[in-house]
Amino acid sequence: MTTEKIVNQDELTRIAQAAMAEPQKTVETAAPSNPLVELPGGFINENGDLVTTAAVRELTGEDEELISKSASPSKALTTLLVRGTVSVGDETLETADFDKMLSGDRDSILIGIRCLTFGEDVEYSAVCPSCSLQQILVINLKEDINYVTLDDPIRDRTWDITLKNGDIANVSLPTGKVQRRVTEAPDSITSAELTTMLLSAAINSINASPAKPNTALKLSITDREALVKQISTRNPGPRLSEVSKACQACGESVPTPLSIGALFRF
Numbered sequence: 542m543t544t545e546k547i548v549n550q551d552e553l554t555r556i557a558q559a560a561m562a563e564p565q566k567t568v569e570t571a572a573p574s575n576p577l578v579e580l581p582g583g584f585i586n587e588n589g590d591l592v593t594t595a596a597v598r599e600l601t602g603e604d605e606e607l608i609s610k611s612a613s614p615s616k617a618l619t620t621l622l623v624r625g626t627v628s629v630g631d632e633t634l635e636t637a638d639f640d641k642m643l644s645g646d647r648d649s650i651l652i653g654i655r656c657l658t659f660g661e662d663v664e665y666s667a668v669c670p671s672c673s674l675q676q677i678l679v680i681n682l683k684e685d686i687n688y689v690t691l692d693d694p695i696r697d698r699t700w701d702i703t704l705k706n707g708d709i710a711n712v713s714l715p716t717g718k719v720q721r722r723v724t725e726a727p728d729s730i731t732s733a734e735l736t737t738m739l740l741s742a743a744i745n746s747i748n749a750s751p752a753k754p755n756t757a758l759k760l761s762i763t764d765r766e767a768l769v770k771q772i773s774t775r776n777p778g779p780r781l782s783e784v785s786k787a788c789q790a791c792g793e794s795v796p797t798p799l800s801i802g803a804l805f806r807f
């Protein structure tokens with residue numbers, strides 16, 4: 542097959558002419574920079590400034606060795622996050638600072654590190670709920686995940702919710718600290734206990750009096766459900782559990798929920 546048959550000759554001539562007509566471009570040489578990850582919630586630094594990007598890097602064998610020595614998957618994720626994050630805004634963070642970061646920002650950074658280290662694609666074996674075809678779907682971590690962001694990254698971190706009895710609960714978005722506790726919880730933990738853990742960290746006050754250690758336990762079940770629902774709806778970050786792909790046979794949506802742990806083979 543000749544080139545003429547592959548590409549229209551007129552098109553080739555046009556490209557050649559355009560290339561010759563264009564002045565030689567000078568290539569800007571910049572210092573190699575680390576890829577940036579957008580933080581859907583944003584990190585508030587020591588000066589009270591909102592930082593919306595983090596620089597991340599590819600993990601090396603040295604990191605891998607350290608991560609493999611972690612006592613639990615949760616500790617491994619923290620090590621991975623701390624080592625793979627080069628800077629947040631202009632600063633290098635201490636391990637303790639990652640506890641203050643919103644859980645969705647931590648997840649976004651981890652996805653960024655995953656893309657650099659193992660690539661952007663994840664192969665997912667799934668059965669189509671419409672036509673029952675078993676297939677391997679390829680999820681692109683940069684294109685196939687929806688992110689929720691905060692409209693007002695400063696004010697939307699904390700808000701009031703009216704409880705069934707008219708009391709006002711003031712709540713905050715989940716941070717790395719509670720995320721760590723939830724992932725470190727033993728397998729035997731019940732979903733009610735997880736709810737208590739999440740709400741104990743989220744509730745700041747009831748009717749402006751500071752929350753007590755048993756505040757989350759004393760709430761009614763419907764109030765607890767309403768609080769969890771509102772917190773998870775507002776929580777900024779990647780919606781990993783909502784990822785789906787089109788079926789290769791019938792085109793219907795196939796749910797392909799992801800988790801951070803699964804992205805790193807824990």
Ligand SMILES: [Zn+2]
Binds near residue numbers: 670789
């Ligand atoms: Zn199908």
